[in-house]
Amino acid sequence: MSTLLARWIxxxxxxxxxxxxxxxxxxxxxxxxxxxxxxxTRFPDEATYLHHGHQPEETSVPPAPGSH
Known part of the structure; x- marks a missing residue:
């Protein structure tokens, strides 16, 4: 079940x-x-979950040429 559907239900x-x-x-x-x-706003006690899932994705940065 998708997050969107679960929230609506x-x-x-x-x-x-x-x-x-x-x-x-x-x-x-x-x-x-x-x-x-x-x-x-409706449930202030859930404020600790506000930023859950809003972290930037970790991406690997390729090494610069000649830095081996």
Missing amino acids: LDPVTSWQALHDVMKSRGTTSFDVAWRRRRV
């Missing part, structure tokens, strides 16, 4: 509010970010 109120925020922002805010903001 488990918390439709937060999902509806997040969708409204995305439409209001005209696409400048992703649904994921809007959902997290709305969720923490």
Whole structure:
């Protein structure tokens, strides 16, 4: 089950509010970010989870030529 579907099933109120925020922002805010903001607004005790999943992906940087 996708995260999006799970969110709609488990918390439709937060999902509806997040969708409204995305439409209001005209696409400048992703649904994921809007959902997290709305969720923490409704349930402040979940603030510790706000940044979960928002870390940049680790990418390996190829070595510079001649640095072997």
